[in-house]
Amino acid sequence: MQTEVLSVNPSEPEPDVIARAAKVLDQGGLVAFPTETVYGLGARAFDPVAVAKIFAAKGRPANNPLIVHFAAPPFDASSSDSFWPAAAQRLAARFWPGPLTLVLPKPPGVPVIVTAGGSTWAVRMPDHAVTYALLSAAGPLAAPSANVSTAVSPTTAEHVLSSLRGKIDLILDGGPCPGGIESTVLDLTSSPPCVLRPGPILPSELSAVIGHVTASEIRLSGEHGPLPSPGTSIRHYAPRATLECYRDPAETSARVNQLAKSDARVRWLRCSPLARIVLGAEQIQMSQDAPGYAAQLYGALHDADRHGADYVILDLPPDDEEWLAVRDRLRRAATVWKNTVER
Ligand code: TXA
Ligand code: MG
Numbered sequence: 001m002q003t004e005v006l007s008v009n010p011s012e013p014e015p016d017v018i019a020r021a022a023k024v025l026d027q028g029g030l031v032a033f034p035t036e037t038v039y040g041l042g043a044r045a046f047d048p049v050a051v052a053k054i055f056a057a058k059g060r061p062a063n064n065p066l067i068v069h070f071a072a073p074p075f076d077a078s079s080s081d082s083f084w085p086a087a088a089q090r091l092a093a094r095f096w097p098g099p100l101t102l103v104l105p106k107p108p109g110v111p112v113i114v115t116a117g118g119s120t121w122a123v124r125m126p127d128h129a130v131t132y133a134l135l136s137a138a139g140p141l142a143a144p145s146a147n148v149s150t151a152v153s154p155t156t157a158e159h160v161l162s163s164l165r166g167k168i169d170l171i172l173d174g175g176p177c178p179g180g181i182e183s184t185v186l187d188l189t190s191s192p193p194c195v196l197r198p199g200p201i202l203p204s205e206l207s208a209v210i211g212h213v214t215a216s217e218i219r220l221s222g223e224h225g226p227l228p229s230p231g232t233s234i235r236h237y238a239p240r241a242t243l244e245c246y247r248d249p250a251e252t253s254a255r256v257n258q259l260a261k262s263d264a265r266v267r268w269l270r271c272s273p274l275a276r277i278v279l280g281a282e283q284i285q286m287s288q289d290a291p292g293y294a295a296q297l298y299g300a301l302h303d304a305d306r307h308g309a310d311y312v313i314l315d316l317p318p319d320d321e322e323w324l325a326v327r328d329r330l331r332r333a334a335t336v337w338k339n340t341v342e343r
Contacts, residue, residue, distance in 0.1 A: 003165050005157060010034065010174040013133045021172055022137035025050075029169035030057060032146040032160045033134055035126040037099050037179045037200070038153040038298070039160050040069065040143035041168060042134070048111040051142050055113075057167040060149045065116040066142040067101050067183075070125050071135035083107050087188055087210040094209050097127035099183040099200040114142050120189050130174045145182060146171075152239055152305075152333070155180050155298045162306075180295035181325050186213065198324040200294070237333045239301040241267070241309040244336035247316045251338065256281045256313050267304045269297075269314040282309075290322040297326060301333070 008017045021031045025042065028050040032041050041058065043050035045068045055062060068074075073092045075084035088102055101124040106115050115121045126132070135141060145153040146160045146168075154160045157173035164171075184199030186206060195203055195215045206213045246252045249272040259266040260280035268283045271293070277283070284300055287293045304312045316330070316339060317323045331337055 001166055001169065003161065003168055003171060005161065005171045005173055008130055008172045008174045011129050013130045013174070017172065018133045018137050021134055021170055024169045025138040025141070028053075030054060031134070032157070032164065032168060032171040033130055034128055034172065034174035034177050035131045036128045036177065037126070037181060037183050038155055038177050039146040039157070040131075040141070041146035041164070042069070042141035042143040044138065045114060045140040045142040046109070046111060048113045051111060051113050054142065054144060057164060058144060058147070058149045060144065063116050065118055065122060066114050066144050067122040067124055068110070068114060069131065069135055069141045069143050070123060071132055073125060074123055074140075085188060087193065090209050091186070091206070092125070095201055096125040097132070099127070099179055100124060101183045101185045103185065103187040103189060103196065105189060122185065124183055130172060134172070150238065152237055152298050152301045153182060159298070159302050176299070178295065180298055181329065184325070198328045200291070200325065202321050202324065204321060237329050239312060239333065240305045241312045243312045243314070243330070243334045245314055245316050245330055245334045245338065247339045248341040249315055252313060252315050253278055259311055259313070264310040265308055266311045266313060267307070267309040269300055269312060271317050272315040290317070290326060293317060294326050297329065
């Protein structure tokens with residue numbers, strides 16, 4: 001299959017480009033498109049044959065359900081409480097369009113392939129003019145991130161092309177995604193509601209609207225200590241290069257220095273201003289604030305792979321809540337995670 005790439009204006013998408021993409025989707029094809037978080041790989045959500053192609057193109061396990069994307073909330077305040085609880089209405093009113101995915105009881109009619117056979121579905125309304133135009137033209141789309149399974153999510157059309165070329169019909173190139181990290185996933189079917197994946201919308205922001213929320217255990221274990229062993233981590237979002245994360249800036253510089261003296265190609269994503277400069281290592285200065293860092297992170301990891309880096313070394317950002325999503329992704333991608341300072 002030939003993968004076509006079409007440029008699209010990210011703030012004022014050209015109607016003919018959107019019409020072309022909608023036609024591909026209507027015919028059961030796959031289209032990658034930008035959102036405010038990362039690029040998604042869409043198929044019409046109510047076409048199980050088309051949705052099956054997403055799993056095939058990504059090599060995604062059939063037990064991993066997909067998010068359904070909408071141009072407008074699928075329900076409103078007058079809807080049945082069982083499919084659209086009051087908390088969903090309040091959260092949608094506050095955060096949609098935006099990077100929040102809600103897990104809700106699955107209504108009849110949603111194909112089982114979308115929910116991986118489960119009794120819930122995940123829904124979100126993205127905040128991006130291209131996504132909005134495409135969803136308005138083509139209807140709801142099931143869309144995971146547009147990368148092969150377990151790899152780093154794409155934040156540019158080039159990232160999508162390098163991982164899915166020849167496997168999908170069309171990529172809409174609307175430039176880099178502004179957010180750079182996947183949406184917050186909140187399960188509203190558990191009590192209290194539970195953050196399954198931390199993202200741009202923080203737990204405290206959710207609590208402010210609906211009261212107490214918890215965070216999924218797996219996502220947070222290891223946040224306050226080294227991982228039990230790399231083999232037990234859920235390796236995900238990982239670059240090809242070996243990723244090592246250190247809390248102590250002195251340890252980071254020492255490790256970079258050691259690698260720079262060997263034959264290894266090393267990239268250092270600097271966050272802490274305290275670490276020493278090391279000669280012989282490529283150094284990328286990362287943003288000091290969480291949203292800026294998130295916007296840069298996946299691009300920096302893709303870049304390291306493109307340049308054949310053997311190692312990516314980075315200083316762990318602070319423990320604060322606003323860094324939760326970045327730390328979650330790093331922890332899943334890391335081979336070495338050392339969150340302690342030995343003195
Ligand atoms: O920002 C995003 O959410 C991006 C853009 C494209 O919208 N999408 C994305 O999709 O990250 P994906 O498939 O890469 O990640 C979706 C996550 C997975 O961890 C999946 O297991 C979870 O959401 N998920 C989907 N449906 C679910 C459900 N019914 N119950 C629990 N988790 C669900
Ligand atoms: Mg993904």
